[in-house]
Amino acid sequence: MSRFQIRVPATSANLGPGFDSVGIALSKYVTLDCQPADEWFFSVPEEDQPYIPSGKSNLIYKTALFTAEAMGYEELPSTHVELTNDVPIARGLGSSSTAVVGGIELADHLLGLGLSRYEKFKIACEIEGHPDNVGPAIFGGIMVSNYDGEHLDYVHFTEGMDDLTWLAIIPDYHLETEKARGLLPVEMDYKQAVNNSGSANVLVAALATKNWPLAGKMMQSDRWHQPYRQVLIPGFSSFKEILEKEHSLGHYISGAGPTTVALFDEWDEGKRKRLDLALEDYQVEPLQVNLSGAETFVLATEK
Numbered sequence: 001m002s003r004f005q006i007r008v009p010a011t012s013a014n015l016g017p018g019f020d021s022v023g024i025a026l027s028k029y030v031t032l033d034c035q036p037a038d039e040w041f042f043s044v045p046e047e048d049q050p051y052i053p054s055g056k057s058n059l060i061y062k063t064a065l066f067t068a069e070a071m072g073y074e075e076l077p078s079t080h081v082e083l084t085n086d087v088p089i090a091r092g093l094g095s096s097s098t099a100v101v102g103g104i105e106l107a108d109h110l111l112g113l114g115l116s117r118y119e120k121f122k123i124a125c126e127i128e129g130h131p132d133n134v135g136p137a138i139f140g141g142i143m144v145s146n147y148d149g150e151h152l153d154y155v156h157f158t159e160g161m162d163d164l165t166w167l168a169i170i171p172d173y174h175l176e177t178e179k180a181r182g183l184l185p186v187e188m189d190y191k192q193a194v195n196n197s198g199s200a201n202v203l204v205a206a207l208a209t210k211n212w213p214l215a216g217k218m219m220q221s222d223r224w225h226q227p228y229r230q231v232l233i234p235g236f237s238s239f240k241e242i243l244e245k246e247h248s249l250g251h252y253i254s255g256a257g258p259t260t261v262a263l264f265d266e267w268d269e270g271k272r273k274r275l276d277l278a279l280e281d282y283q284v285e286p287l288q289v290n291l292s293g294a295e296t297f298v299l300a301t302e303k
Helices: 061-069 095-111 115-128 134-139 176-181 190-206 212-219 226-230 238-243 271-279
Strands: 003-013 021-035 039-045 079-085 143-146 152-157 166-169 249-253 260-266 283-287 293-298
Touching: 003 095, 003 134, 021 095, 021 134, 021 190, 021 226, 021 283, 039 115, 061 095, 079 095, 095 115, 095 134, 095 293, 115 152, 134 143, 134 152, 134 271, 143 190, 143 226, 152 190, 176 226, 190 212, 190 283, 212 249, 212 260, 226 249, 271 283
Parallel strands: 039 079
Antiparallel strands: 003 021, 003 293, 021 079, 021 143, 143 152, 166 260, 166 283, 249 260
């Protein structure tokens, strides 16, 4: 078996009102350097070792085995996987989805399955339960998807995004998705739900037609989840004035949080310096859209 490398992009879900159905791939990555070994082992960066196991309880391995068994295989060739992780854990940037997609890519390469992107997407949805993060992690770009437990439908956007900057405002604490979901209402007023649905529809139409100012406006119109989750992100209410001063088109809670993402159609180092100063308690990273999704590269051939 040759050495190979898998690279999976971070993702940002919801984009405001596109709850559990809209997501985007961004230019932060988890990289898996893989080579044959006598037993399975994941070499994990020191800062991630409290959260990511090195053995077969690792989500990447469990996903790879799930994929193999779904394709009729009982086991996988033992592999040493060295992880390089640029995607912060439990921050709303798709860290669990990078593991799921990385595991599917790993099984696909080890066993020569030849899975299509759609097949990988379907397997990932079976594991994750919803498509908003795993879709863009596999395809790149922006994905609008729906999965009902059986049927999976999606629309993929990639055009006109080269000049956009997606500014990630990342706090230094974790926020588990289960805790953020626990704040959501069990029921919602019918008229409010109709209005929320309208905001999501306009968001998708704006993304499809590259109307970025309107997309930014819709990001802030969400009533599905952001009003409830703001209490878990102490600085969120202060971001609006700071970002609008720098001409942000809009901002939203990324996934379940606590990261906030702001959209800019014009960006320069002056904005970066001013926002670094205004948001000094946060890690501020200007990102671009990743258009390629998960990729696998052969690095060397065994002699």
